[in-house]
Amino acid sequence: MTLDSTLAWRQRLGGAKLPFVDSRIYTDPQIFQEEREKIWRRSWLLVLHESELAEALDFRTLSVADEPLIVVRGDDGKVRAFLNVCPHRGALLLREPAGNLQKANPSGSPRRISCMFHAWQFDSRGKCLSIPRRNAGYQTRLECEDVRLHEVACEVAYGGFVWVHLGENPAPLAEHMGSAFEALRPHLEAEPLEVFHHHKAIVRTNYKLWHETNSEFYHDYMHHFNRVTGMQQPGYYDRRYETFPNAHVTVSSMEVRYTAYEHDEHALANSRDLSFPGLERNGWKLLDLFPGATLNLRGSALRVDTMTPLSHDRVLIEFRGLGLKRDTAEERERRVRDHNTIWGPFGRNLPEDLLGVTGQGLALRTGSEGLHMLHGRIEDATIHDETGLRHYYEEWSRRLGRLASAPYGDESGPRAKEPARLPVFRGGVLAQ
Amino acid sequence: MSETAALRAPLEEAIQRGALQLDERRFGEFLDSTASDFRYRIQAYSHDLRKDMTFLDHDRAGIAALFELLPKHHVNGAEWLRQVSLQTVNRRGETSVESVSALSLFHTLIDAGDAHVDGGSSHLFAVGRYHDAFRLVDGRWLLSERTVRLHTRQLGIGSHLIP
Numbered sequence A: 001m002t003l004d005s006t007l008a009w010r011q012r013l014g015g016a017k018l019p020f021v022d023s024r025i026y027t028d029p030q031i032f033q034e035e036r037e038k039i040w041r042r043s044w045l046l047v048l049h050e051s052e053l054a055e056a057l058d059f060r061t062l063s064v065a066d067e068p069l070i071v072v073r074g075d076d077g078k079v080r081a082f083l084n085v086c087p088h089r090g091a092l093l094l095r096e097p098a099g100n101l102q103k104a105n106p107s108g109s110p111r112r113i114s115c116m117f118h119a120w121q122f123d124s125r126g127k128c129l130s131i132p133r134r135n136a137g138y139q140t141r142l143e144c145e146d147v148r149l150h151e152v153a154c155e156v157a158y159g160g161f162v163w164v165h166l167g168e169n170p171a172p173l174a175e176h177m178g179s180a181f182e183a184l185r186p187h188l189e190a191e192p193l194e195v196f197h198h199h200k201a202i203v204r205t206n207y208k209l210w211h212e213t214n215s216e217f218y219h220d221y222m223h224h225f226n227r228v229t230g231m232q233q234p235g236y237y238d239r240r241y242e243t244f245p246n247a248h249v250t251v252s253s254m255e256v257r258y259t260a261y262e263h264d265e266h267a268l269a270n271s272r273d274l275s276f277p278g279l280e281r282n283g284w285k286l287l288d289l290f291p292g293a294t295l296n297l298r299g300s301a302l303r304v305d306t307m308t309p310l311s312h313d314r315v316l317i318e319f320r321g322l323g324l325k326r327d328t329a330e331e332r333e334r335r336v337r338d339h340n341t342i343w344g345p346f347g348r349n350l351p352e353d354l355l356g357v358t359g360q361g362l363a364l365r366t367g368s369e370g371l372h373m374l375h376g377r378i379e380d381a382t383i384h385d386e387t388g389l390r391h392y393y394e395e396w397s398r399r400l401g402r403l404a405s406a407p408y409g410d411e412s413g414p415r416a417k418e419p420a421r422l423p424v425f426r427g428g429v430l431a432q
Numbered sequence B: 001m002s003e004t005a006a007l008r009a010p011l012e013e014a015i016q017r018g019a020l021q022l023d024e025r026r027f028g029e030f031l032d033s034t035a036s037d038f039r040y041r042i043q044a045y046s047h048d049l050r051k052d053m054t055f056l057d058h059d060r061a062g063i064a065a066l067f068e069l070l071p072k073h074h075v076n077g078a079e080w081l082r083q084v085s086l087q088t089v090n091r092r093g094e095t096s097v098e099s100v101s102a103l104s105l106f107h108t109l110i111d112a113g114d115a116h117v118d119g120g121s122s123h124l125f126a127v128g129r130y131h132d133a134f135r136l137v138d139g140r141w142l143l144s145e146r147t148v149r150l151h152t153r154q155l156g157i158g159s160h161l162i163p
Helices: A003-010 A029-038 A135-140 A173-177 A207-213 A219-223 A222-231 A328-342 A348-365 A387-399 B001-025 B027-032 B058-074
Strands: A020-022 A044-048 A058-064 A067-072 A081-082 A098-100 A128-130 A151-157 A161-165 A195-203 A239-244 A248-253 A285-289 A295-300 A301-313 A314-324 A370-375 B035-046 B051-059 B078-093 B095-110 B121-137 B138-149
Touching: A003 A348, A029 A301, A029 A387, A044 A058, A044 A067, A044 A195, A044 A301, A044 A314, A058 A301, A067 A151, A067 A161, A081 A161, A081 B058, A128 A370, A195 A328, A195 A348, A195 B035, A207 A314, A207 A348, A207 A387, A219 A222, A219 A348, A239 A387, A301 A328, A301 B058, A301 B095, A314 A328, A328 B051, A348 A370, B001 B027, B001 B078, B001 B095, B001 B121, B027 B035, B027 B058, B035 B058, B051 B058, B078 B121, B095 B138
Parallel strands: B035 B138
Antiparallel strands: A020 A370, A044 A161, A058 A067, A058 A098, A067 A081, A081 A151, A151 A161, A195 A314, A239 A248, A248 A285, A285 A295, A295 A301, A301 A314, B035 B051, B078 B095, B095 B121, B121 B138
């Protein structure tokens, strides 16, 4: 390493003219803890789709910001969310990833959420129904009426997706969304949707880097598929970003030319003619939602990414594919094939995206030297503009009270953190 | 020797040779051992959705295209090893047989992950079963259909290669 290269590494590319963030926002465990408290526990989060809870008493379990949750469709048809924790002694209530409460478990009766440990039982609305030998043990000191499951704010909206918020009395979901969903509303709310695909991956990277991948198209250079079906086709460079309050972003459509991908037998058979209501054939629209969900509507399939950050350098990403609930078997088969040819775990694009973001996770390690990560492409909000990234970090900085470009603020301030030390060279020789 | 035992030997040979061809990326040879109407699918039961999912579904031309286009895609570098155990064989007709084999798929990392730290380590990538159908054509048992039923649903970043 020479002095010149060291200085060049420390300097911002483009000097003060190019926006950037400090890469330590991805690598600092303390910042991750703050994100969990100030963002993930205080935001509406898309967690699943109502079609996963098609019948009364259907449930799903998941975790959000380290809180285990049950999302259940009650006997009254309403979808609710509860902490998946027994109020008695803190045991996990439901262990399966999904199911229906009609089925009794060994400790409880049908139609109830029963704790396996001491058999306390609750209904699908969170009400306590049974405490075994309550009179003998608690006499009049504890009644069933005193006990409830901890309910979490939950709404079903915007295409039938289920949203939760861990905060107490949060502002309505509509306030968080604003008008960001309007571009997709005609296609996703004309008729009911249904999930046909779900898989997940735990990726060694910071969650924001995945959201960034979903928020910029400059990385289409990585994808042979996207280059030939998108970048080299008319309309690609006309696609535009639109930003919305609360850091949501949409991208306008183009017609994807699937036939340009060599040997795409489905395209050659001209079978990619399924779409969504009101969406042009092989159209492509995208909505990125703060803090970490993406709705990617392309051709015949809607892909939805959601994230559960596990640590500063590990994230669980869930991938869903959706079609129309009324699909015939033949239509559904085509949507599934179209979706998974590109976005399945053995698809053309998804492994490349995940490979790219894993590489960032490997390069930017805990405690590694801060790097000026460029978010500086300004192209009138067209497809390679990085306005989506800049918009995200405006909100991120506001929520955390830290600038993404200077997360430690004034080095002499209360949040001072010793910046990573670079080797000092004098005359090309390591001085210390 | 029973009829089933007599059938097992050539099918076992075909399945094991096919696994080796895929391991060693001799895709042309693998395709040569498939019927002209070959269909290949990867499926899994989702305990999250409580329904079956199809991860990949291609005819012979589609699979051939995947192989041919590999050089144009970024592929996670690893050596693959398919451990296959033939479990059942059932004759369906004079010239058709179905079989089920258990599959364990290991990969040994080359550039997947940190090549310096992780390179050379072996990991279980997926487990599942091959549900195969064979057809006797000119004295050879050709693979006419393969459905890979995966138990594993966490597949890391996924793969451009097929199990």
